[in-house]
Amino acid sequence: MTIDYQEKIPNNVGLGEDRRLRRALERWLPGYQRWWREFGPVDSESLDVYLRTAISVEAGGWANYGYVRMPDYRWGIFLAHPEPDRRVGFGMHAGEPAWQEVPGEYRAELRRLIVTQGDTEPASVEQQRHLGKTCPSLYDLRNLFQVNVEEGRHLWAMVYLLHGFFGRDGREEAEAMLERHSGDPDRPRILNAFNQETPDWLSFFMFTYFTDRDGKYQLASLAESGFDPLSRTCRFMLTEEAHHMFVGESGIRRIVQRACEAMNEHKTGEPRAHGVIDLPTLQKYLNLHFSASLDLFGQELSTNAANYYTMGLKGRFRETRIDDDHRLADALYPVPEVRGDAAVMVEAPALTAVNERLRDDYVVDCQRGLGKWNRVIRDAGIDFELRLPRRAFNRKIGAFAGIRSTPEGRIITEGEWDRRQAGWLPSAEDQAYVQSLMAPVTEPGKMANWIAAPAKGIDGKPIEFEYLRFD
Ligand SMILES: [Fe+2]
Numbered sequence: 001m002t003i004d005y006q007e008k009i010p011n012n013v014g015l016g017e018d019r020r021l022r023r024a025l026e027r028w029l030p031g032y033q034r035w036w037r038e039f040g041p042v043d044s045e046s047l048d049v050y051l052r053t054a055i056s057v058e059a060g061g062w063a064n065y066g067y068v069r070m071p072d073y074r075w076g077i078f079l080a081h082p083e084p085d086r087r088v089g090f091g092m093h094a095g096e097p098a099w100q101e102v103p104g105e106y107r108a109e110l111r112r113l114i115v116t117q118g119d120t121e122p123a124s125v126e127q128q129r130h131l132g133k134t135c136p137s138l139y140d141l142r143n144l145f146q147v148n149v150e151e152g153r154h155l156w157a158m159v160y161l162l163h164g165f166f167g168r169d170g171r172e173e174a175e176a177m178l179e180r181h182s183g184d185p186d187r188p189r190i191l192n193a194f195n196q197e198t199p200d201w202l203s204f205f206m207f208t209y210f211t212d213r214d215g216k217y218q219l220a221s222l223a224e225s226g227f228d229p230l231s232r233t234c235r236f237m238l239t240e241e242a243h244h245m246f247v248g249e250s251g252i253r254r255i256v257q258r259a260c261e262a263m264n265e266h267k268t269g270e271p272r273a274h275g276v277i278d279l280p281t282l283q284k285y286l287n288l289h290f291s292a293s294l295d296l297f298g299q300e301l302s303t304n305a306a307n308y309y310t311m312g313l314k315g316r317f318r319e320t321r322i323d324d325d326h327r328l329a330d331a332l333y334p335v336p337e338v339r340g341d342a343a344v345m346v347e348a349p350a351l352t353a354v355n356e357r358l359r360d361d362y363v364v365d366c367q368r369g370l371g372k373w374n375r376v377i378r379d380a381g382i383d384f385e386l387r388l389p390r391r392a393f394n395r396k397i398g399a400f401a402g403i404r405s406t407p408e409g410r411i412i413t414e415g416e417w418d419r420r421q422a423g424w425l426p427s428a429e430d431q432a433y434v435q436s437l438m439a440p441v442t443e444p445g446k447m448a449n450w451i452a453a454p455a456k457g458i459d460g461k462p463i464e465f466e467y468l469r470f471d
């Protein structure tokens with residue numbers, strides 16, 4: 001089905017024929033718009049931004065670029081096409097036809113999964129709302145706003161499921177999505193990483209690399225769901241998520257490149273004297289964001305996760321491509337455990353370890369970007385290597401929550417942690433330094449001194465293209 005832009009709410013779910021649902025969503029719309037004005041990007045009302053908008057959900061052909069006045073962005077509801085004869089792929093219902101309605105006995109669990117995912121989407125918009133004021137270039141500002149409008153659309157995707165399939169309590173949950181706010185002491189967002197500030201662009205790039213990638217893995221495992229509408233909406237969201245992670249990966253690469261250039265130009269002295277972000281500081285931000293994102297996967301052993309799996313609600317990453325029984329009746333999976341002052345691996349039931357498996361898949365994926373960034377450093381002839389810290393480092397959830405560890409994974413005392421943590425995580429001084437670099441650059445084609453130009457522009461346009469028009 002093509003996307004209907006004549007409707008007040010663009011969609012490919014036949015909203016025109018479903019009066020009850022359309023009216024429910026149209027009642028939610030003004031609250032959403034109010035939320036965007038109050039909690040979305042600051043001072044963006046009068047900007048024309050060169051954005052992509054979905055015009056169809058066909059692979060590769062969905063993006064249409066053009067100038068959009070930010071508040072007029074057409075948020076909508078887009079599901080990937082149904083797969084004919086799709087079956088539940090795992091758990092106790094494996095092989096049964098996928099559900100087109102919510103199975104009554106799993107209603108509460110499914111709603112919880114959708115609310116938890118949905119809550120992260122507006123949260124990241126709230127976290128990033130001040131960044132526009134200090135953009136390093138028009139190109140980057142456009143990318144920020146593209147990410148923001150798409151996270152807004154991801155909220156729409158989850159709200160569609162709540163309104164369309166859960167009745168009254170779904171509508172209440174949809175309201176609550178606009179009432180919780182990132183960092184709000186009384187009504188915070190559900191997950192901790194989404195209550196932290198994103199105070200500068202280095203944090204933004206780290207967030208889009210590491211935290212949006214957590215989003216990719218959560219969405220991918222929900223895309224396996226036996227509840228077909230959830231699967232289809234997640235499959236389309238994943239195509240948007242890919243751009244967010246590109247923004248992070250390329251942003252960090254450009255910062256690394258600029259740091260290396262400055263070091264090679266000047267040979268001596270502190271890179272900071274030349275107004276770039278030095279590699280050790282980058283490593284600290286990386287340590288922080290990676291460890292916070294690892295926590296988002298939850299406990300290593302989780303009965304909730306096992307239940308979601310057995311019920312057929314949330315699968316493993318690329319479940320259908322895994323060659324096993326898809327029930328995990330007797331299978332084992334290695335998980336870390338702290339014994340005394342050492343971390344050891346123990347075999348646990350694979351069913352209760354599905355969180356850990358997803359985290360493992362995520363870590364492998366994270367490593368790929370580091371390979372690219374380290375190549376830039378090597379090619380510049382500089383002796384430095386960015387590394388992912390070990391799992392035990394700086395964790396708040398799971399087996400390592402109660403201990404202190406070096407980035408290399410050695411368990412240490414609280415005293416050693418206190419003495420050394422400023423060398424591993426951004427200190428107040430590091431944060432102040434990064435903040436001191438944040439000044440807006442809005443001349444087309446120009447870049448802030450601390451970041452290299454991108455390899456190419458967006459949508460085949462040159463880097464000097466006017467990606468934003470100010471009124
Ligand atoms: Fe998202």
Ligand SMILES: [Fe+2]
Binds near residue numbers: 241
């Ligand atoms: Fe995202």
